[in-house]
Every structure is written in structure tokens, then in C-alpha cells.
Amino acid sequence: MENTQVHTSSFSILSDLKELTKVRLAVSVVFSSVAGYFLGAETIDFVTVLMLGIGGYCLVGASNAYNQILEKDLDALMDRTGDRPIPSGRMSVTTAFFIASLLTILGLVILYLINPVTSMFGAISIFLYVSVYTPLKTKTPLSVFVGAFPGAIPFMLGWVAATGDFSIEPGTLFMIQFFWQFPHFWALGWWLYDDYKKGGFFMLPTGKKDKGTAVQIVLYTVWTILVSLIPAFGVTGKLFLSPVSAVLVLILGLFMLKYALKLYKKRDSKSAKQLMLASVSYITLLQIIYVLDKFIRLWI
Template sequence: MSVTQVNTAKLSVVQDFKEITKMRLALSVVFSSVAGYLLGVETLSWSTLLLLAIGGYFMVGASNAFNQIIERDLDKLMDRTKNRPVPSGRMSVNTAFAIATLFTIAGISVLYSINPKTAMFGAISIFIYVSLYTPLKTKTPLSVFVGAIPGAIPFMLGWVAATNDFGIEPGTLFMIQFFWQFPHFWAIGWFLYDDYKKGGFFMLPTGKRDKGTAVQVIIYTIWTVATSLIPVFGVTGRLYLSPVSGLIILILGLVLLRSAIRLYKNRDAKTAKQLMIMSVLYITLLQIIYVADKFIRIWI
């Protein structure tokens, strides 16, 4: 075998590993967890932060690997997923299962080394994603509600890792990311509607790209923005947001809402994709603003 073939094979293995664990998604989850940690912590511990990032990555990687094992036959039917490692045949089910199992054990163990509550929420996240959300995707649009639970845990998980406590603060962080899931995933479900249909997945609340779905996208966008502003009013314990930061988030929220309203008016794939991009931008900037606001107030 030539050097070029060896290098290509190595690249293929790395690429398959990235796909089976959904590296980009996992890194976004780690980002949310780190943001939650920075919000909750009083004395920063770099070792805990590193453990949280590693444990969070393992947790998401395990969920995604199990998901791709379960859905391998359906993934073959969709253009978006047919080239994934398992459905394409590049990776065996046994190899994928070994990765998923190893990541589950490693993820829960690493999170447990931070504190038991963090490990518990990590385990709950994997269980709900794999055992409830994944099988429900082909049964009912309510799967998005179930999937929003593990999807909302990372932001909250960071706070629990920092404090070893679950209260109003992590509950609020959970609620923000929970409501955010709906406009985000319904936007994805809209512009990938035809591909999801091939796999038999029901992602939109009405099952169709219609006014009913668009109205619900608007409603949940409003809920997302409203919950994002609750900490401004000083009712969420140690989780506080200054009025200036609140105003910035409100402006971002209005831009997000405008994207949701545009989807209602246009009801096309292009507008849905724009809403999805805007939703990612919204939650990312929100987390940065929350963290920056805390540390600016400490320094001042």
C-alpha cells in the first residue's frame, strides 16, 4: 500500500469518527456547557472546565452514535444521511456500538468526577435522546418536544457542574434553550422536508409546511425571546442580566422574530434556512452576552 493510500485511509477514519459523533454539533454543545459553567462559577477551575468539555463531548458523541445505529436503515433513504459511516457500510454496527458504549461510560465517568448531579443530568440526556426521541421521530411530531429536553440540558449542565446545585438559575438556562429548540428544529424540518419524508420522519408540528406550522414557529420564537429576558428582572437568583445586555438580546430577539414572520409570509425552503442560521446566531450571541455581562459587572 502506498503512502498516499495510507494517508487517505487515515483521513477516512478520522472523517468517519467526526461523522459518527457529529463533531460540529458536539462542539456547539460543549460551547453551551462552558457558557453555563462560566455563569455559575464563583472561582474558575480550569481543570473542571476541561473535564466538562471532555465529558460533554463524550455525552453528545455517544447519543449521536447510538442514534445512527438505530436509524441506519432510514439514513440510507435520505440524501442528507446516506453517506454516514454506518449506512454507507464504511463502519460496522459493532464498531459504532463500541464507540457509543465507550463514549457513554467515559462521558458519565468524567462528568461524575465533577459532581454526581452533573453525571446524572448527562445520563438522563443520553437516555432521553436515544430511548425516547430517536424512536418517536418516525411516529409523531411530538418527538421534537421530547428531543428539546436533552437539547436544552447542556446550558444548564454547565451551571450544575459549577455549583453542584439545581435551582432557579439552571432551570432558567434550561428553559431558554428548551424554547429555542422549536423554531430552530422546525426551520430545519421545513427546508429538509422532502428528505425527511423519504426517511419517514415527522418533524413539523402539523406535519406540513403550512400556516399552522409557521404560526407555531412564531409563537415559540416569542417564548424564546421572552424567557431570555427574565434574568433582567432580578427574579432568577444569582443569574442576573443588566438592562443594557437585556436590550441587546431584545434587539437580537426581534431580528429572530422577523425571520420567523418572514417564514410565515414566504413559506419556502430558502426563508426556513435563513431562520435556522439566525437561530444559531441568536443562541450563540445570547450565551456570549450572558457571560460577558457577568464578568463586566464583576470587573466594574
């Protein structure tokens, strides 16, 4: 009986830790960073890849933990977040703060061991997310614009980890993920509008599920597609995309645009959820295509 209680307690702690650090989101961010590393590295160092993964997870996990500390009272008001460790009372703010601080230090040190520039961008990311984006979420829809900066860093962070400097190539990777965030988060904000409203969050550009928001979602989707195709024109240094891969990225983009136009036409929660899922597929598959394109060209 005692062993069962210990097992259940350990499982509960692990489950709360995963929820505090938002494990699925953190893994997707690490995936972006590793994709960026593969694009920037001349030779793959798997120790560096592992360090980037661990360091990246620590910083994303820390950002999410700080976020949940700051928003604990608002999280308690929403259906989606009411059962998180802090608002539910399963974890104290002190414990969460200790975990967040430990993860911050670990993450920055690990990224510094890769190179100082990577650690610097990691620090900028966590600062913007926690100190600027999080407080603005209840104040203005411009919070999404601010949040797009730390959200766009992971893809380019991998390139910086591989090369040690910031130039046109990681800048392009940054821009791709920067523009992508708008249709992604606005679709999410539309889908979960009523729940966000309970917490007092302003996620949509006009503040409402209206034509103005739908138009901006379509426009930013188009800009995301255009920026994603820039490397095919040979103007982004060592970051290059072959014509075949550019066509594949365009097809992915048109697939996402289809759902953006569907949301514009129907303006319902179902269409918003479909666009949100399509946007996740878009960025993940785009990163895979970019990486495969590089290595297929090297092998050929």
C-alpha cells in the first residue's frame, strides 16, 4: 500500500512538472532549435545537439513556469488552465519559483557552454516572454506582436548554436517563425476566445472575432508563405532552398492559406481550430523540408 502511494505521489509530481513546463510546447520549441542547428552546422556534433535540446527545454520550461506563477489567479478562472499545478493548489508558488529559477540557470549555463551568443539570445527570449509579453496579455492585443519575438528565436537559435554568430541566415529563420506566429496565435485566440475572455486576455488584433481579425489572419498567412520562400532566390547566404523544396513549401503554405480563407468565410471556432492545427503542421513540415533539402543537396 505504501509503495503504491509513493508511486502515485511520484507520478503526480512528474505530471505536475510536465504541466508546469508545458512539455509538448517545450519539445516543439526544441525541435525548431535542432532544425536550425542542422541547417547551420557544417558537421553535426551530437553532443552540441543534446546540449541545445536540454538547454532549450530548460529555458522554455522556465518561461512557462514563470508565466504560470504570474498568471495563477487568471488561470484559475479559465476551464483550460484551472487544473494547472499552481491554481489547483497542488504546487506552491515558492516551489514553482524554485523550479523556474533552477531551470533558468541550468538553461543559460548549458547554452553558454555551446557559445556565449546562443546563451545571450536565450536570455533575451526568457526576459521578453516573462517580463514583457506575459504582463501585456491582459492589457493589449499588441502582446501577440511582442510575444512573436521570443517565439521566433528558437529556429534561429539553432543556427547561432552551430556557427557562433548572427547573420542573414538566422535572421531569415527568425523572420519565418516571426510571421508564422500571428496566424497561429490568432487562430488559437479565436478558437479559445470565450475561455481567454474569462481570464481577461486580449489575443485578437481587433479584440473581437470579426472581419478585421479574419483579414489580418489571411494577410499574415500570405506574408508567412512569402518569407518562407525567400531562401529559394539565393539571397540569404548559406541558407538555400532548392526549387523542388520551394514548391513543397508553397504547397504547404497554400494548404494553410486554405484554412485561413475558410476562417475568413465562416468565422467560427471550428475553422479557427483547423487553422491552428494546420499552422502547427506547416511550421513542423517546413523545418523538416528545409533540413532534408540541405542534406539531399550535400549527398548529391
